[in-house]
Amino acid sequence: MSILHTKTRRQRYFRDCDKVLDEVFGEGFVKNHKDEVFVRIEPYSIGSGCIAQVYKGTVNVDALERAVGKKFPQFNGYVEREVAIKVAEHGVEEQINLDLSILRNATSLVLKLMPSLSYLEPLSALAQFEMVLRRQVDLRNEARALQRFSENFDHKKTGVKFPTVIGYTKNIIVETFEHGMYINRLVAEDNDPQLATRQSPKVRRRIALLGARALLKMIFVDNFVHGDLHPGNILIRFNEDDQGLPGVHNAPPKETIFEQLLEQIRNWLGWRTTPRVRFTDSPELADEPTLVMLDTGIVVSETEKNLRNLKALFRAILQKQGYKAGELLLSHAENSRNCRDPHEFCLQVDRLVAKAMKERSLRSLNISALLSEMFSLVAAHRVYLDSSFTSVVLSVMVLEGFGRSLDPDLDLFQCARPYLLNMV
Numbered sequence: 001m002s003i004l005h006t007k008t009r010r011q012r013y014f015r016d017c018d019k020v021l022d023e024v025f026g027e028g029f030v031k032n033h034k035d036e037v038f039v040r041i042e043p044y045s046i047g048s049g050c051i052a053q054v055y056k057g058t059v060n061v062d063a064l065e066r067a068v069g070k071k072f073p074q075f076n077g078y079v080e081r082e083v084a085i086k087v088a089e090h091g092v093e094e095q096i097n098l099d100l101s102i103l104r105n106a107t108s109l110v111l112k113l114m115p116s117l118s119y120l121e122p123l124s125a126l127a128q129f130e131m132v133l134r135r136q137v138d139l140r141n142e143a144r145a146l147q148r149f150s151e152n153f154d155h156k157k158t159g160v161k162f163p164t165v166i167g168y169t170k171n172i173i174v175e176t177f178e179h180g181m182y183i184n185r186l187v188a189e190d191n192d193p194q195l196a197t198r199q200s201p202k203v204r205r206r207i208a209l210l211g212a213r214a215l216l217k218m219i220f221v222d223n224f225v226h227g228d229l230h231p232g233n234i235l236i237r238f239n240e241d242d243q244g245l246p247g248v249h250n251a252p253p254k255e256t257i258f259e260q261l262l263e264q265i266r267n268w269l270g271w272r273t274t275p276r277v278r279f280t281d282s283p284e285l286a287d288e289p290t291l292v293m294l295d296t297g298i299v300v301s302e303t304e305k306n307l308r309n310l311k312a313l314f315r316a317i318l319q320k321q322g323y324k325a326g327e328l329l330l331s332h333a334e335n336s337r338n339c340r341d342p343h344e345f346c347l348q349v350d351r352l353v354a355k356a357m358k359e360r361s362l363r364s365l366n367i368s369a370l371l372s373e374m375f376s377l378v379a380a381h382r383v384y385l386d387s388s389f390t391s392v393v394l395s396v397m398v399l400e401g402f403g404r405s406l407d408p409d410l411d412l413f414q415c416a417r418p419y420l421l422n423m424v
Contacts, residue, residue: 011044014055020087024172025068033067036060039080046084051092051136051297055085056177064166074164074176082177083166086139093137100130121384128387132227136297143168145224145296146175152222153214160214160291178292180235183207187405201407207236207289208407212415214291215399219392220419223307227298227391229399235292300391306332310392315420317370318413322346322353329378332389338382345381349374367412368397 014020018030025033041057048054059082061075075081089095107122135141143165155161163175186204211234218225226233302310309328316325326346330339339345356370371393378385396412403410 024167036063084177086173088171142297180237183234183236184231204406208403225300227300233295322350
């Protein structure tokens with residue numbers, strides 16, 4: 001599946017380039033500013049999806065800031081900057097309308113033939129799916145989400161970065177092109193000699209922790225969660241030198257013999273009045289990772305009540321209070337009256353949690369497997385959960401699974417403890 005996330009359809013020629021630039025930067029931009037702002041624009045798409053095509057260009061930073069009348073502090077130190085131009089597919093809304101119409105008719109037919117499935121409320125689920133899909137089609141939502149994520153995550157402190165939005169409309173986003181490799185390469189290409197120093201257990205552990213802490217911050221601190229965190233939407237780079245800027249962990253060029261001798265003489269004579277900071281070429285210290293998260297078209301926010309219940313659910317599992325976890329799941333249900341036997345449901349959740357936690361350390365607890373079995377109980381007992389809640393839980397399952405492929409000892413509960421105890 002991780003391979004499918006990084007494979008796209010054939011390249012497409014950027015025939016509407018001038019029209020797109022005038023739409024996003026204002027009428028007359030192409031005539032008055034294009035040649036000085038854009039150093040180059042690649043003629044073919046570099047990526048594609050169901051909603052949009054992505055093209056790549058390079059801008060002159062000074063010319064761009066003059067043309068749009070806006071400063072970009074993130075570009076300080078750059079002469080040029082590569083950008084990604086994301087353009088919605090022509091006719092995508094009409095295609096979605098047709099697809100949704102087919103799904104609605106098919107769902108109605110199935111309910112007529114099998115009315116016993118009505119407890120699943122498939123039409124309601126389809127309506128929620130439609131809402132998410134239509135939000136993705138309007139690229140303004142993705143651009144605003146990128147801006148908010150960038151505000152929530154200072155990459156120098158968190159090690160997590162999002163593309164910088166330069167301009168956007170309903171059908172277009174121009175954002176920084178972020179270099180890096182897809183994170184699944186660290187798992188899929190274990191024998192790649194080029195990645196040898198970056199596949200040490202310590203480096204992989206740091207990457208897994210970065211991802212886990214980022215998701216927990218999104219859920220419990222910001223209440224603004226990336227709803228599509230699969231490996232195809234996460235890049236990894238080291239020392240920030242993929243952007244042409246030296247990272248603080250990069251070792252400087254090695255000193256010559258003469259410089260080393262001069263340094264020794266200074267030390268002997270006591271000519272040094274301030275301590276000297278030394279860098280190192282050690283791979284364990286040099287490869288400081290940064291996660292770059294892309295494609296924020298799907299985001300999830302909980303109500304205050306749901307967020308409290310979500311914290312309480314994780315806390316109940318942590319404290320082996322399975323029956324309470326069942327009650328909390330029922331409180332998330334949009335119509336808990338559909339549950340035939342709430343007491344039996346809570347008892348089964350209690351047994352499930354007890355079985356998962358029995359004679360196991362939290363480090364060895366497979367949260368994804370536990371939550372998956374819990375969802376099976378939810379379906380069996382006709383407990384219809386709020387879609388935002390299930391989206392967050394699924395994000396936890398996906399990230400924990402991928403995190404453990406990097407670090408088998410990843411303890412998500414240990415990472416979550418400060419958030420569950422309201423200590424950030």
